[in-house]
Amino acid sequence: MLPSFLIIGKNAVHPSNERQSSTSMLVFIWDCIMEDLERDLLTFEGFYFHxxxxxxxxxxxLDDFELRDDDVFVVTYPKSGTIWAxxxxxxxxxxxxxxxxxNLESHHRVPFLEYCSRDIDFASRPSPRLFVTHLPxxxxxxxxxxxxxxxxYIYRNPKDVMCSYFHFLNTYPVYKAxxxxxxxxxxxxxxxxVGNLWFDHIRGWxxxxxxxxxxxxxxEEMKKDLRSSVFKLCKFLGEDLSEExxxxxxxxxxxxxxxNDPLANNENALYWNFGPKLREGHFLRKGTIGDWKNQMTVEQxxxxxxxxxxQMKDIPLQFIWDVNETWY
Incomplete structure (x- = not known):
C-alpha cells in the first residue's frame, strides 16, 4: 500500500504537479517506501528483522547461546518452507x-530462535531441542x-520466494509493502x-x-517427493522411523x-504477532512450484x-523453476 499522502484528492498534500515527470514521482514513491521500511524493520549487525x-x-x-550436541536447527530464507519444516x-x-x-501447535514444538523467544526458557526444554531461524x-x-x-538449510527457487513474499506482505500488516x-x-x-538479500543469505551459508x-x-525436491525427502532428513538426523x-x-x-490444520498452519501465531489480515488469505497460500510464471512479466x-x-555462477546448488522439471 502507498502512503496515504500519495492519494490525490481535494485535501491531500502531495509533491506532484502536472509538470512533474513520471520518473520523479516513481523516485518519490520509492523514497517513501524506504522510509516506511526504516521505521518498521529492526537492523542488527547489518541484517533486517521484524x-x-x-x-x-x-x-x-545469540552468540553466547548455550548449545547441546543434539540440537537441531532449520535455517531458511523467509517464504522458503519454514512452517512446513x-x-x-x-x-x-x-x-x-x-x-x-x-493440543500444541508446531511452532511451539519447533520455535524460532530469534523471534518471539524472550519468554521461552530454552535451557529447560528437553532434548533434542528443535529450532527454526532466518539468521545468516x-x-x-x-x-x-x-x-x-x-x-x-532449506532453499527454494528465488522467483517463487519473491512472489510468495509479495503476497504475504500484502495480506499481513507486517510492514507497508x-x-x-x-x-x-x-x-x-x-x-x-526481512532476511536481506536472498543471494547473500544462500551464498553465505x-x-x-x-x-x-x-x-x-x-x-522443490521436497514437494515432488516428500517421502524420499523425509527419509533423507531422518538419515541426517539419525532418526529411524517405522514404515507406518x-x-x-x-x-x-x-x-x-x-x-487446514490449526496446529500446523501458523495462523494463530501470525494473528498475535502481526495483527488481523489486511485481506482474505492463508499464510500457506499455494506452496506450488513455478507460480512465478503467473506473477512476473517476460521483462521482469x-x-x-x-x-x-x-550472483549464483559459482554456487553449484540445483534449482527447479517449473513443476514439470526433473532433478537428479
Missing amino acids: RKACDTGVLEN QQILSLIYFEEHRKRTE YYLVPRGLKDKKAKII ADTIDAFMKQFLEGKV YEHRNYFNIQFMMY TMDTVVRQATFENMK NERFDKIFQK
Whole structure:
C-alpha cells in the first residue's frame, strides 16, 4: 500500500504537479517506501528483522547461546518452507503430535530462535531441542561451528520466494509493502526486506558450509517427493522411523493437510504477532512450484535471470523453476 499522502484528492498534500515527470514521482514513491521500511524493520549487525517480533536484547545474546550436541536447527530464507519444516520435525520427533493426543501447535514444538523467544526458557526444554531461524551464517550461536548440533538449510527457487513474499506482505500488516510485483522486485533484489538479500543469505551459508554440520534440502525436491525427502532428513538426523510412522509423517505434512490444520498452519501465531489480515488469505497460500510464471512479466523474468546468473555462477546448488522439471 502507498502512503496515504500519495492519494490525490481535494485535501491531500502531495509533491506532484502536472509538470512533474513520471520518473520523479516513481523516485518519490520509492523514497517513501524506504522510509516506511526504516521505521518498521529492526537492523542488527547489518541484517533486517521484524521489529515487532524481535528485540536487540535477544539478538545481542545469540552468540553466547548455550548449545547441546543434539540440537537441531532449520535455517531458511523467509517464504522458503519454514512452517512446513516445523510441521515435519514435529511429526518426526513427537508421537503425541502425530497421534493428535496433545493440543500444541508446531511452532511451539519447533520455535524460532530469534523471534518471539524472550519468554521461552530454552535451557529447560528437553532434548533434542528443535529450532527454526532466518539468521545468516554470521549471526548464529558460535557453538554451531563445533559441528555437533545439526543444521538443515532449506532453499527454494528465488522467483517463487519473491512472489510468495509479495503476497504475504500484502495480506499481513507486517510492514507497508510495495503494491506491485515490480516495485517489490526492486526491494527484494536490493535486500530491503526481512532476511536481506536472498543471494547473500544462500551464498553465505553455502560458502561457509564446511564450518557447520549442515544438510542442504531443496524445497522443490521436497514437494515432488516428500517421502524420499523425509527419509533423507531422518538419515541426517539419525532418526529411524517405522514404515507406518513414515506414512503418518508424509500424510500429515502434505500442503493441503497443513493448510487446514490449526496446529500446523501458523495462523494463530501470525494473528498475535502481526495483527488481523489486511485481506482474505492463508499464510500457506499455494506452496506450488513455478507460480512465478503467473506473477512476473517476460521483462521482469529476464531481468531476474541476469542477476541470478551473475550472483549464483559459482554456487553449484540445483534449482527447479517449473513443476514439470526433473532433478537428479
